[in-house]
Each structure stands twice: as C-alpha cells, then as structure tokens.
Amino acid sequence: MAKILLTGDRPSGKLHLGHYVGSLQNRVALQHQYESYIFVADVQALTDNFENPNLVKESVYEVILDYLSVGIDPNIATIYIQSQIPEISELTIYYMNLVTHSRLERNPTVKTELIQKGLEESFSVGFLCYPINQAADITAVEGEIIPVGEDQQPMIEQTNEIVRRFNRIYGEGILKECEALIGKVGRLPGIDGRGKASKSLKNAIFLSDERDIIKDKVFAMYTDPNHIKVSDPGKVEGNIVFAYLDVFHEDKEEIDSLKKSYQKGGLGDVQIKSILFSSLEKILFPIREKRKTISKDFVMDIALNGSKKARKKAMVTLEKVRAAIGIKYA
Numbered sequence: 001m002a003k004i005l006l007t008g009d010r011p012s013g014k015l016h017l018g019h020y021v022g023s024l025q026n027r028v029a030l031q032h033q034y035e036s037y038i039f040v041a042d043v044q045a046l047t048d049n050f051e052n053p054n055l056v057k058e059s060v061y062e063v064i065l066d067y068l069s070v071g072i073d074p075n076i077a078t079i080y081i082q083s084q085i086p087e088i089s090e091l092t093i094y095y096m097n098l099v100t101h102s103r104l105e106r107n108p109t110v111k112t113e114l115i116q117k118g119l120e121e122s123f124s125v126g127f128l129c130y131p132i133n134q135a136a137d138i139t140a141v142e143g144e145i146i147p148v149g150e151d152q153q154p155m156i157e158q159t160n161e162i163v164r165r166f167n168r169i170y171g172e173g174i175l176k177e178c179e180a181l182i183g184k185v186g187r188l189p190g191i192d193g194r195g196k197a198s199k200s201l202k203n204a205i206f207l208s209d210e211r212d213i214i215k216d217k218v219f220a221m222y223t224d225p226n227h228i229k230v231s232d233p234g235k236v237e238g239n240i241v242f243a244y245l246d247v248f249h250e251d252k253e254e255i256d257s258l259k260k261s262y263q264k265g266g267l268g269d270v271q272i273k274s275i276l277f278s279s280l281e282k283i284l285f286p287i288r289e290k291r292k293t294i295s296k297d298f299v300m301d302i303a304l305n306g307s308k309k310a311r312k313k314a315m316v317t318l319e320k321v322r323a324a325i326g327i328k329y330a
C-alpha cells in the first residue's frame with residue numbers, strides 16, 4: 001500500500017511563492033506516488049486570527065483555488081477543511097496531556113512567530129497549543145510523508161515526540177511517526193529582506209498576483225542599499241533579487257555572469273529586476289490563468305467531498321486512540 005502524504009496550509013491569506021517552492025511543488029510531483037491528503041487548517045488559522053474570521057473563511061476558498069491552479073489533482077489527492085473533521089479536535093485534547101507547557105514555549109517556530117506577530121507579552125492558550133493540533137492533523141490520517149518548509153521542521157519533531165510518548169504509555173505501534181520532506185527551497189526570503197516570505201507579514205509575491213502587481217513588488221524588492229549608482233560595485237549576499245533569481249531563473253550560467261558584473265559594478269538594479277520579473281511571469285502566468293477557469297461551486301464541492309473522505313479515516317484513528325486510552329464504554 002502507498003504511504004500517506006499529508007500536509008496543509010493556514011487560510012490566513014492566499015498562497016505565495018514560498019509555498020510553491022517550499023511545499024506545493026513536492027505535493028504535485030508526489031501525488032501519484034503517495035496517497036495524498038491536503039487540507040486547509042482553518043481551526044489553526046483562527047488561533048491568531050480569531051478576531052478576523054472573515055479572512056479565514058474567504059481564504060479557505062482562495063487556498064483551495066491555489067491548490068488546483070498549481071496542479072494538485074482533486075481526483076487523486078483528497079482536499080479537505082480541518083474544521084469539518086471534529087475528530088482532530090478530540091485527538092488534540094488527548095495529546096495535550098502528553099506535552100508540557102515549557103516544551104511548547106521552547107518550540108523554536110512558536111518562539112519566532114510570537115516575536116513576528118508581536119504576541120510575546122500576551123498570547124492565547126489556543127496559539128501556544130497549535131503544534132499539538134498539528135500532531136492531531138497528521139496522526140488523524142496516519143500521515144507519514146509531510147512536505148513542508150523549513151520553519152515546520154520543529155513541528156514534525158514535536159509530533160513525533162507526542163507519537164512516541166503516546167505509544168509508550170498506551171501501546172507500541174498505535175500511532176505512526178512521520179518525516180518532513182523539505183522542498184527545493186526550504187525558506188524563501190520575504191521581498192523586504194526581513195525573514196521568510198509569509199502571508200501574515202505581507203512580504204510575499206502571491207501565486208494569484210496580477211502582472212502589474214508582480215512588477216511593482218519586484219521593483220520594490222530589497223537589493224543592496226549601498227548600490228546607488230549603476231557603476232557602484234554591488235553586494236549579492238543578502239540581495240533578495242539574486243536570492244529569487246537563484247531559485248526562479250532557469251539559466252544558471254547567466255545568473256553567475258550577472259552576479260559577477262553586479263559585484264564589479266556596471267549592472268543596475270533595474271536590469272536585474274527586469275530579468276527576475278520575466279522569469280517569475282513565466283511561472284506565474286499559467287497558474288494565474290488556470291485559476292480564472294475554476295468556479296467557486298467546484299472548489300466547495302471538492303472540499304466537502306474530500307472532508308467526508310478524510311473524516312472517515314480520522315474516525316478510525318480516533319476509535320483506536322479512545323480504545324487505547326480506555327475511553328470505550330460499550
């Protein structure tokens with residue numbers, strides 16, 4: 001039997017180039033090889049967007065549209081919505097007993113996100129516990145291969161700790177461990193040069209951005225602040241335009257020679273940005289066009305049917321878990 005691939009995204013906005021290289025490309029490439037479960041984590045998105053439920057609701061639809069636009073095939077992969085599988089919430093409650101408060105606070109991703117989101121002084125219990133919720137997402141469908149970006153590696157470790165602890169206490173082999181599969185680029189930087197490209201930080205090029213928006217974003221990209229005149233020697237390290245060219249421009253030799261000219265002086269930011277814009281447009285044009293052909297009814301149909309299928313699988317896991325813990329009275 002094929003192994004199970006599981007992964008998801010938070011509906012806190014539309015998907016961007018970071019998702020594309022960090023996780024989506026792997027999902028598309030592997031959907032024929034593994035039994036794929038791909039979900040939109042609306043319950044998790046609410047942990048830091050609880051005051052903005054409309055954003056979450058609208059983004060569920062937008063994220064699924066993004067999946068279909070990049071080539072995830074709904075006839076092969078099961079696409080579903082986290083909140084429609086209440087079994088995940090019940091699993092989360094049981095797993096909460098297996099994780100200490102201090103372990104959650106030490107989770108490097110949680111730490112970084114608290115700073116990024118300005119939540120260090122005051123954050124909800126729900127937010128702190130979202131890594132536990134992720135362990136429930138993964139184990140509910142017995143996910144083994146998890147395509148994610150680098151920032152999610154600590155979440156996979158946390159999941160495996162929960163799995164091992166559960167199995168030690170309630171019985172070996174009940175829950176399965178999983179492994180992260182990091183994409184071609186584990187961490188695409190934001191266009192502003194601060195941290196990773198992220199929906200919440202609004203520093204990303206979205207897969208659905210129109211041509212003019214992409215152009216504006218590329219031309220506003222962070223380069224080398226000391227590269228003022230075209231003739232000035234420029235820095236390539238930390239220069240976001242070159243970081244993106246490395247990822248998205250096909251001709252690696254051309255990039256090498258551009259880097260050399262830039263470092264020497266004589267190559268302007270406008271030139272390198274124009275080249276990057278063309279490379280991105282080549283990738284994003286077909287995605288954007290496909291997006292326009294998909295109706296909202298079709299998206300919701302897929303999501304609700306997928307949720308029914310995923311729920312059946314989660315029910316089996318929950319029954320196993322309840323029985324192992326001894327919560328079974330009939």
Ligand code: ATP
Binds near residue numbers: 021149186
């Ligand atoms: P938010 O700001 O709301 O956390 P996000 O942009 O970080 O949104 P997520 O939904 O949290 O997106 O992440 C979905 C998946 O995409 C995860 O596997 C994550 O690791 C991956 N991912 C997100 N941003 C990047 C990036 N910049 N580079 C590579 N992978 C990324």
Ligand code: MG
């Ligand atoms: Mg994130």
